[in-house]
Amino acid sequence: MSTEMSMPEFEQVEHPGPVSWPETARREIDVIFTRYPDKKSATLPVLWLAVKEFGWISPQVEAIAADVLERPLNEIHAVVTFYTMFPKRPLGRHHIQICRNIACWMANAPELLEYFKARLGIHPGEVTADGRFSLEEVECLAYCECAPALRIDNRYEGNLTREKIDQIISEAL
Amino acid sequence: MKLVTRNIGKENSHTLAVAQADGAYSRVAAAIARTPDDIVQEVIKSNLRGLGGAGFPAGRKWSFLPKGSPKPRYLVVNGDEGEPGTVKDKYIMIHDPHLLIEGIIITCWAIQCHKAFIYIRGEYDLPIQRVESAIAEAKGAGILGERVMGHDFALDIVVHRGAGAYICGEETALLESLEGKRGWPRLKPPFPAVEGYQRCPTVVNNIETLSYVPFVIEMGAQAFADLGSERNGGLRMYSVSGRVKKPGVYELPMGTPLRQIIYEHAGGIAGDRKLKAVIPGGSSSPILTPDEIDVPMDFDSLAKIGSMLGSAGIIVFDETVSIPEALLVLSRFYAHESCGQCTPCREGTAWMEKIIHRIIAGDGSAGDADNLVRIARNIIGNTICPLGDAAAMPVISYVTKFRGEFEEWIKRGRPISAREAPITHIGEKMPGRSAVAV
């Protein structure tokens, strides 16, 4: 919704071939269903499982999610596109989310973002040519006491400096 | 004195063995021995307020559940922690998840509910993992399940992971999201207590609020209330960020003066520079000037001076921070997070961002400060949820209290040194800015 400063919107990318839930995922979905009074409430957890299984949520993934959730496809699409954490296209092997909100901004996050862009040769919303990294600018990560902060894969890093960024990049294979 | 933060720093404080050695779940039996209504009354008397933002008295909210409804009841715990400047709930989830579960058990007994959901923001991998394994441990030990600690009371707790949307912290958007939909806030009334999750009576409370409940039972309402200030019982966690020497979370009595939090607990201003302004309660709260910081940090005292205690996310600005640029950062955030349902919020937040952006870019015009205030006033009170107000109030307070700074940007335009840079560099090359690594 924001103007020129937000990350570029990309089209949802299709998977190269057909996708289907592996048997293990089907069993996990059955467990998820036991937690809620209806299937619809299981939508977010099923989509999270889809991200784990398929890497991103393509139109094909939306279709198989709609199928197990017994919901119309357009409803699933509306949900997928509402939430910023559901990737709509392949990400890098390491996805970096750098905060741009108030505490991080005050702690020089804009300059560190420039540094990331220079080191990786990509802009927010892009993936490096070798597929190793993708970069995203995000709002407050609730790590303001350690500003400037970022989230990479499943962890947080705070009190960022150029040296720390170098280290994060060299350690992520 | 510490309550909800007292186990932080202890080794393995998140495990059942360590937590129980420290008294976790010791207050459940005492609570279940009393009638549910008795517990509700106790919590009302304790003056425990909702610590997620709005400050509504917790016990009173519980008492609004309709009596005798045949529908199931739900407790939904808000762990979305999205308000910029607020970092507290994660400490409880990471270091003391069993305290949270104990608070949930006692609350569920008080409101007679058998199913609780904990909605945790999607980025919080470690908090989610800690809370989930604590629930599993508690189930294994018979603390949760068909018979809570051997009592004739069943309780199940489910963790629900969010997926990146600030608006889902708003309670009705959160319920929509839990129901598997987009996080579009609902018009109130009906309030969640009457029609919440799946149109059933639902209590929504913040993580920190519920984590204080075991202490209300342990200490008694009066002793808990006495820790705080008038009508604001107990302690709370203040998140401090920005230009202070020791940013972090400080658990202190309700009503602790803001000056004391900044200068004593957080060590004062970084680099011993001068204080310029303080956001007292998360990014949505109107900003305070240095002559206002003797205010006691409780809901009523801040309301009296036209601001909000909110989530108690204190963000400190020193003399080198540019107020118009800071407002651009926040306005961009609100424009980005508006769910778009209401025209005044959707259009207003976009326009406010655009106008501040053009002021910063050196293209501001003479009426722009007034334009901002006018647009903001048109949002307030005209929207479905409080995000509209949350976006408008900072604009009004920053422009009113620091009008000279906006006028100067408008008159002089963008500094030449910054002209080359795209606007996403805001902050980088502005006069007087220094890179502070606290």
Ligand SMILES: Cc1cc2nc3c(=O)[nH]c(=O)nc-3n(C[C@H](O)[C@H](O)[C@H](O)COP(=O)(O)O)c2cc1C
């Ligand atoms: C835009 C918006 C965002 C909110 N975000 C949160 C949040 O992240 N966490 C939270 O506990 N409350 C948040 N709230 C407040 C909730 O709507 C609700 O008042 C609160 O969870 C109730 O719990 P409490 O009474 O224990 O504070 C938000 C409110 C609004 C309007």
Ligand code: SF4
């Ligand atoms: S006020 Fe804004 S965020 Fe809230 S419902 Fe309306 S458009 Fe959505």
Ligand code: FES
């Ligand atoms: S502002 Fe960056 S983590 Fe909160």
